[in-house]
Amino acid sequence: MAFRFEVLQKDTSSRARLGRIETNHGSFLTPAFLPVGTQGTIKSLTPEEVVEIRVEAIVGNTYHLYLRPGHETIGKLGGLHTFIHWKNPILTDSGGYQIFSLGALRRISEEGVAFQSHLDGSLHFLTPEKVMEIQRILGSDIAMVLDECIPYPSPYEYAKASNRLTTRWAKRCLQVRQENDPALFAIVQGGVYKDLREESAQRLVEINFQGYAIGGLSVGEPKSLMGEVLNWTIPFLPESAPHYLMGVGTPEDIVNAVVLGIDLFDCVLPTRNARNGTLFTPSGKMSIKQAQYAEDRRPIDETCGCYTCRHYSRAYLRHLYLANEILSSRLNTIHNLYYYIGLMNKIKEAIREGRLLEIYKKQQLKGLETE
Amino acid sequence: MAFRFEVLQKDTSSRARLGRIETNHGSFLTPAFLPVGTQGTIKSLTPEEVVEIRVEAIVGNTYHLYLRPGHETIGKLGGLHTFIHWKNPILTDSGGYQIFSLGALRRISEEGVAFQSHLDGSLHFLTPEKVMEIQRILGSDIAMVLDECIPYPSPYEYAKASNRLTTRWAKRCLQVRQENDPALFAIVQGGVYKDLREESAQRLVEINFQGYAIGGLSVGEPKSLMGEVLNWTIPFLPESAPHYLMGVGTPEDIVNAVVLGIDLFDCVLPTRNARNGTLFTPSGKMSIKQAQYAEDRRPIDETCGCYTCRHYSRAYLRHLYLANEILSSRLNTIHNLYYYIGLMNKIKEAIREGRLLEIYKKQQLKGLETE
Numbered sequence: 001m002a003f004r005f006e007v008l009q010k011d012t013s014s015r016a017r018l019g020r021i022e023t024n025h026g027s028f029l030t031p032a033f034l035p036v037g038t039q040g041t042i043k044s045l046t047p048e049e050v051v052e053i054r055v056e057a058i059v060g061n062t063y064h065l066y067l068r069p070g071h072e073t074i075g076k077l078g079g080l081h082t083f084i085h086w087k088n089p090i091l092t093d094s095g096g097y098q099i100f101s102l103g104a105l106r107r108i109s110e111e112g113v114a115f116q117s118h119l120d121g122s123l124h125f126l127t128p129e130k131v132m133e134i135q136r137i138l139g140s141d142i143a144m145v146l147d148e149c150i151p152y153p154s155p156y157e158y159a160k161a162s163n164r165l166t167t168r169w170a171k172r173c174l175q176v177r178q179e180n181d182p183a184l185f186a187i188v189q190g191g192v193y194k195d196l197r198e199e200s201a202q203r204l205v206e207i208n209f210q211g212y213a214i215g216g217l218s219v220g221e222p223k224s225l226m227g228e229v230l231n232w233t234i235p236f237l238p239e240s241a242p243h244y245l246m247g248v249g250t251p252e253d254i255v256n257a258v259v260l261g262i263d264l265f266d267c268v269l270p271t272r273n274a275r276n277g278t279l280f281t282p283s284g285k286m287s288i289k290q291a292q293y294a295e296d297r298r299p300i301d302e303t304c305g306c307y308t309c310r311h312y313s314r315a316y317l318r319h320l321y322l323a324n325e326i327l328s329s330r331l332n333t334i335h336n337l338y339y340y341i342g343l344m345n346k347i348k349e350a351i352r353e354g355r356l357l358e359i360y361k362k363q364q365l366k367g368l369e370t371e
Numbered sequence: 372m373a374f375r376f377e378v379l380q381k382d383t384s385s386r387a388r389l390g391r392i393e394t395n396h397g398s399f400l401t402p403a404f405l406p407v408g409t410q411g412t413i414k415s416l417t418p419e420e421v422v423e424i425r426v427e428a429i430v431g432n433t434y435h436l437y438l439r440p441g442h443e444t445i446g447k448l449g450g451l452h453t454f455i456h457w458k459n460p461i462l463t464d465s466g467g468y469q470i471f472s473l474g475a476l477r478r479i480s481e482e483g484v485a486f487q488s489h490l491d492g493s494l495h496f497l498t499p500e501k502v503m504e505i506q507r508i509l510g511s512d513i514a515m516v517l518d519e520c521i522p523y524p525s526p527y528e529y530a531k532a533s534n535r536l537t538t539r540w541a542k543r544c545l546q547v548r549q550e551n552d553p554a555l556f557a558i559v560q561g562g563v564y565k566d567l568r569e570e571s572a573q574r575l576v577e578i579n580f581q582g583y584a585i586g587g588l589s590v591g592e593p594k595s596l597m598g599e600v601l602n603w604t605i606p607f608l609p610e611s612a613p614h615y616l617m618g619v620g621t622p623e624d625i626v627n628a629v630v631l632g633i634d635l636f637d638c639v640l641p642t643r644n645a646r647n648g649t650l651f652t653p654s655g656k657m658s659i660k661q662a663q664y665a666e667d668r669r670p671i672d673e674t675c676g677c678y679t680c681r682h683y684s685r686a687y688l689r690h691l692y693l694a695n696e697i698l699s700s701r702l703n704t705i706h707n708l709y710y711y712i713g714l715m716n717k718i719k720e721a722i723r724e725g726r727l728l729e730i731y732k733k734q735q736l737k738g739l740e741t742e
Contacts, residue, residue, distance in 0.1 A: 040690060044697040046678075057498065069690040077668055077686050094660045179577040190629050294440065297448050307417075311456045319411060326415040326697055 003183035005242045010352050015261035018351045023089045023141035028056035028262035033344045038059055039064045040084045043271050044329040047086045054341045059266040062134055063095030067117050071134045079139030092140035094131045096147040128172040134186035136181050143182035145173040151219040159191035167203045185211035192225050194232045201236035212237045213244040234261040251343050255363040258347055270340045274332035277321045280339040293318045374581055382722050383653040385714045386632035389722045394460045394512040395588045398692040399427035401634035404715045408433045413456045414642050417456045425712045428638040433505055436490050440506045450510030463511035467518040496591055499543040501698040507552050514553035516544040530562035538574045556582035563596050565603045572607035582723035583608045583616040622714050626734040629718055640704030641711045645703035648692045651710040664689045677709035
């Protein structure tokens with residue numbers, strides 16, 4: 001598969017960069033936020049709506065799609081893009097994060113990981129080679145290696161052993177990579193231990209992948225550690241490859257991480273929050289169910305250009321939420337994703353114009369206010 | 372409010388007619404099917420999608436909107452059209468049907484009906500005058516009188532007394548009607564008793580309304596009785612007013628009722644069935660969850676032009692349904708409503724071309740097959 005990453009411009013006062021990723025399904029600029037289409041749909045939206053929100057690439061979940069409807073089925077139906085009616089790039093995770101979230105339901109060995117389906121308790125065994133096959137059959141544009149995502153906190157010795165296993169697995173993934181396979185990204189692990197993060201990054205870079213993700217963050221560690229881990233890790237990653245921070249995060253997290261050199265993000269936060277009635281605005285989060293909005297004819301955010309803000313009042317959105325209407329999830333999701341993509345667009349513009357640190361300082365202040 | 376009904380063409384071999392209803396929010400052709408926007412939304416769809424499906428008018432539920440968010444709130448926010456972002460005609464029911472469905476939670480008197488909210492148990496009292504006020508404040512285009520919808524079966528004496536009460540209530544509604552109020556339709560009741568249906572129709576017509584609904588059907592009576600009740604009632608209704616069959620029904624019911632002289636329909640069937648994974652097609656109903664569709668790359672209906680059939684396979688729709696995804700309800704609702712509106716358009720065309728009885732016979736045959 002065609003895959004190319006190009007750094008278009010470097011920020012003068014931070015490690016931030018403006019870049020472009022090219023795939024067989026089109027290109028997109030970075031830093032980019034990829035919404036999560038867990039089960040073959042960005043929850044509640046059609047692909048046309050996702051495009052209208054200005055999303056350029058999405059994430060699919062190998063674990064979920066493997067279990068249901070099954071990658072073989074999706075393959076027979078023409079691959080994931082055709083199956084879900086999405087023409088633009090898709091990054092698939094390896095399922096590592098989901099499998100390790102299963103806790104007691106999984107057992108790890110050198111060969112791979114055995115687990116029970118959260119759906120029906122059926123037994124499965126995934127290896128590095130198998131997750132490559134699954135992502136190949138899905139027709140992903142960017143595949144992730146199988147990794148072990150360790151919990152926070154993890155003892156040093158466990159983190160070290162796990163880290164080395166993750167590196168061996170990454171190598172096995174690359175070894176079975178075929179000519180037309182998706183681009184392959186490795187995942188740096190190592191918990192919150194500086195030397196393990198460095199070792200992980202160095203060894204993976206020696207093997208040589210098309211991109212590098214930083215995993216194992218946003219798993220319950222204190223906020224302050226995220227920046228530290230990024231600071232330890234990113235200097236060891238090649239500048240010529242994209243840096244992907246998995247499963248992160250809040251608008252503040254994203255701005256911070258861009259400053260430290262991250263190019264790609266994915267997170268369920270904007271979509272999940274939307275379904276719970278929590279909306280992002282430039283002045284902080286808003287809980288639409290609050291009584292103060294009962295007769296409020298203003299949109300969520302008067303400065304927002306999304307479909308929801310152009311046509312609906314807070315009062316109506318509150319009503320839909322309280323009445324448990326499907327349209328509530330839709331309209332809230334449209335707004336939150338539009339907010340996130342708008343943030344990414346502001347970040348890109350700021351890098352272009354050398355003003356990123358302004359946004360960074362503003363977000364830092366707001367982070368302090370709202371936390 | 373402006374309201375006008377015009378019969379454009381009469382069918383030569385049945386009581387069917389092609390007509391046009393004009394309101395302050397635009398006009399639409401009849402026979403028409405109005406989807407139900409119970410709580411201020413056609414469940415799962417945006418107004419733009421409803422228009423794209425070629426829906427021209429919708430129903431709002433006075434009972435639900437009165438309880439939540441409250442008609443006063445909707446009034447303050449500019450009326451129902453503005454609140455829900457719908458520019459075309461809205462017909463509001465009076466709440467009679469919902470209140471009488473509450474069973475033990477309501478108590479009826481000459482003055483009106485006392486009931487407990489299904490939401491929070493709070494006590495309410497609605498009178499004919501009050502439901503007029505509510506519908507006025509909602510800014511409905513077509514309002515319904517308060518009626519008692521009796522269950523099937525009901526004893527003759529009860530049906531008779533109830534019927535007369537419904538007539539007195541209808542008169543009270545008309546007496547408080549103001550200059551700019553919505554058009555007002557009366558509701559013929561009378562259970563499955565021929566003389567009561569005739570009496571109800573005659574007395575309401577004497578009072579003189581802008582339209583006449585037939586209520587109390589589709590409440591559990593045998594299918595065959597619906598045609599009988601329509602045959603007893605419609606000849607007593609003025610040809611110059613629209614005839615509205617409330618809460619009906621299946622595609623077969625609709626074709627049958629058009630032949631007997633009905634102009635307007637509303638029903639939750641296409642939207643509710645959609646959310647339950649039951650889809651309408653020219654060859655009958657389809658349950659999308661069936662295993663036979665697991666790898667079926669065909670659309671629901673290869674002859675259908677709806678958004679869902681243009682872009683998605685049965686396999687994907689089955690996956691979304693089994694995965695309990697919101698998009699499942701959306702795509703299924705789009706298809707089912709498109710099917711219903713398509714049926715109404717075929718009916719109108721057939722009346723225009725004098726071919727309605729062909730459709731009638733085809734539907735009758737299919738009704739026999741699928742029942």
